[in-house]
Amino acid sequence: MTRRPLSLLGAVAALTLLPTPAHAHLVTTGLGPLYDGISHLFLSFEDLLPVLALALLAGLNGPKAGRLALFIAPAAWLLGGLAGFASGSPLLPGTVTAASFLVLGGLTAADWRLPSSGVSALAAALGLLHGWLNGASIAEAGREALGLVGIVGAAFVLVALLAAFVVWLRPPWTRIAVRVAGSWIAAIGLLLLGWGLRTPP
Amino acid sequence: MTRDRTPRPPAEAVLALLLLLAAVPVSAHQQTGQAAGFLTGLKHPVSGLDHVLAMISVGLWGAQLGAPALWLLPVVFPMVMAFGGFLGLLGVPLPGTEIGIAISAILLGLVVAFEARPPLWVAAALVGFFGVFHGYAHGTELPAGENALLYSVGFVIATGCLHLTGIAIGLIHRWPVGRIALRTAGAVVALAGVSFLWGAVS
Numbered sequence: 001m002t003r004r005p006l007s008l009l010g011a012v013a014a015l016t017l018l019p020t021p022a023h024a025h026l027v028t029t030g031l032g033p034l035y036d037g038i039s040h041l042f043l044s045f046e047d048l049l050p051v052l053a054l055a056l057l058a059g060l061n062g063p064k065a066g067r068l069a070l071f072i073a074p075a076a077w078l079l080g081g082l083a084g085f086a087s088g089s090p091l092l093p094g095t096v097t098a099a100s101f102l103v104l105g106g107l108t109a110a111d112w113r114l115p116s117s118g119v120s121a122l123a124a125a126l127g128l129l130h131g132w133l134n135g136a137s138i139a140e141a142g143r144e145a146l147g148l149v150g151i152v153g154a155a156f157v158l159v160a161l162l163a164a165f166v167v168w169l170r171p172p173w174t175r176i177a178v179r180v181a182g183s184w185i186a187a188i189g190l191l192l193l194g195w196g197l198r199t200p201p
Numbered sequence: 202m203t204r205d206r207t208p209r210p211p212a213e214a215v216l217a218l219l220l221l222l223a224a225v226p227v228s229a230h231q232q233t234g235q236a237a238g239f240l241t242g243l244k245h246p247v248s249g250l251d252h253v254l255a256m257i258s259v260g261l262w263g264a265q266l267g268a269p270a271l272w273l274l275p276v277v278f279p280m281v282m283a284f285g286g287f288l289g290l291l292g293v294p295l296p297g298t299e300i301g302i303a304i305s306a307i308l309l310g311l312v313v314a315f316e317a318r319p320p321l322w323v324a325a326a327l328v329g330f331f332g333v334f335h336g337y338a339h340g341t342e343l344p345a346g347e348n349a350l351l352y353s354v355g356f357v358i359a360t361g362c363l364h365l366t367g368i369a370i371g372l373i374h375r376w377p378v379g380r381i382a383l384r385t386a387g388a389v390v391a392l393a394g395v396s397f398l399w400g401a402v403s
Contacts, residue, residue, distance in 0.1 A: 045350055045351060045354055046350060049354075106280075109276050109280065173272075176272040176275075176276070179272075179276050180272075180275050180276055180279075180361065182276075183275070183276045183277070183278075183279045183280050184279050184357050184358065184361055186279075186280050186283070187279035187280050187282065187283035187353075187357045188283070188350070188353045188354055188357050190280065190283040190284060190286070190287045191283050191286050191287065191290070191349075191353035191356070191357070192349070192350055192353060193287065194286060194287040194289070194290030194291060195290060195349035195350070195353070197290065197291060198290045198291065198292075
C-alpha cells in the first residue's frame with residue numbers, strides 16, 4: 001500500500017472518532033426513523049398505556065366500535081402528528097396525557113357502554129393529542145417525520161390485536177379482568193396527574 | 202551535516218489526537234433511571250408487611266364474600282388507592298396515616314376472621330376508606346432521579362398482584378378446611394395489625 005492511501009485511511013479513522021452533538025432524546029434503534037417510531041410506542045408508557053386502554057374499551061363495546069377505533073385512532077394520530085411536527089413545539093404540558101389514562105381507563109373499569117360514535121370520538125381525541133405531542137417532540141429533536149409512520153403502524157397493530165382479543169372473550173370473568181386492567185391504567189393516570197401537579201418541596 | 206534521526210510520530214496519529222481533543226460535548230442525555238423507577242415501584246408495596254397483609258386481606262375477604270364483591274373490590278381498590286396517592290402528591294394533609302394503616306390491618310383481619318357479610322356498599326366503603334391511607338403513605342415515595350410514571354406503573358401492578366394473590370388464596374374457601382384456614386389467617390392479620398398500631402402510637 002502506498003503512502004497516500006494510508007494517510008487517507010488514517011484521516012478517515014480519525015474522523016470517525018470525532019463525536020458530533022447528538023441532541024438525542026427519543027429512543028433510537030439504529031435502524032432508522034420508522035423503527036424508532038415502532039419502538040417508541042412500545043417503550044413509552046405515556047403513549048402505550050392509553051392505546052391499550054382504548055383497545056380494551058373498544059373491545060368491550062363490540063366489533064363495530066373496535067373496527068372504528070382501529071382506523072380512526074391511527075388516522076388521527078398521523079394527522080395530529082403532522083400538525084405537531086409542523087408546529088415544532090408541543091405547547092401543552094406532558095401531564096395532559098394523564099387525561100387519556102383517566103378517561104379511557106376509567107370508562108374501561110366502569111364497563112361503560114358507549115355508542116360507536118362515542119368510542120370513535122375518544123379514539124380521535126387520543127390520536128390527535130398523542131400524535132400532536134409525538135410530532136412536536138420529533139420536530140424539536142430534529143428527527144424525521146417518518147417516525148410518526150412507525151408509531152401509527154404500531155398503534156394500528158396493537159389496537160387490532162387487543163380489541164379483537166377482547167371482542168373474542170366470552171367467559172364473564174374475562175370481562176372483569178379487562179375491567180381490572182382498565183382500573184390499573186386509570187390509577188396510574190391519577191398518580192401521573194399528581195406527579196405533574198406536585199409542587200417540589 | 203548529519204540528519205536528525207529522532208523518530209517522529211506518524212502524521213495520522215497526530216491528526217487523530219487533535220481530532221479527539223477537538224471533541225465537542227454530546228448534548229444527548231441517556232434516559233437513565235427508567236428501569237430503576239419501575240423496579241422501585243414494583244418492590245415498594247411488597248417491602249412493607251402492613252401493606253402486604255392489608256392487600257392480601259382485601260383479596261381474602263372478596264373471596265369469602267363471593268360475587269359481586271369478588272370482582273368489585275379489585276376494580277375499585279386501585280383507583281381509590283391512587284386517589285390517596287394523588288392527595289399525598291398534592292400535599293393535602295391526612296393526619297394519622299400510619300395509625301389508619303394499622304387499623305386497616307386490624308379491621309380487615311377481623312372481617313376475614315369472622316367472615317363478616319355486610320351489605321356490598323359497606324364493604325366497598327370500608328376497603329376504599331383504608332385504600333386512601335395506603336395510597337397516601339406508599340404511593341408518593343419516589344426516590345430522587347427515578348421516573349415517576351414508571352414508579353406508578355410498578356406500584357399499581359404490585360399492589361394489584363397482591364390483591365389477586367389474596368383472591369387466589371381465598372379460593373380455598375370452597376372447602377371446609379379452607380374456610381377455617383382463611384379465618385385463622387384473618388386472626389393472624391388482626392394480631393399483626395395490633396402490633397403495627399402499637400408501633401404507630403408508641
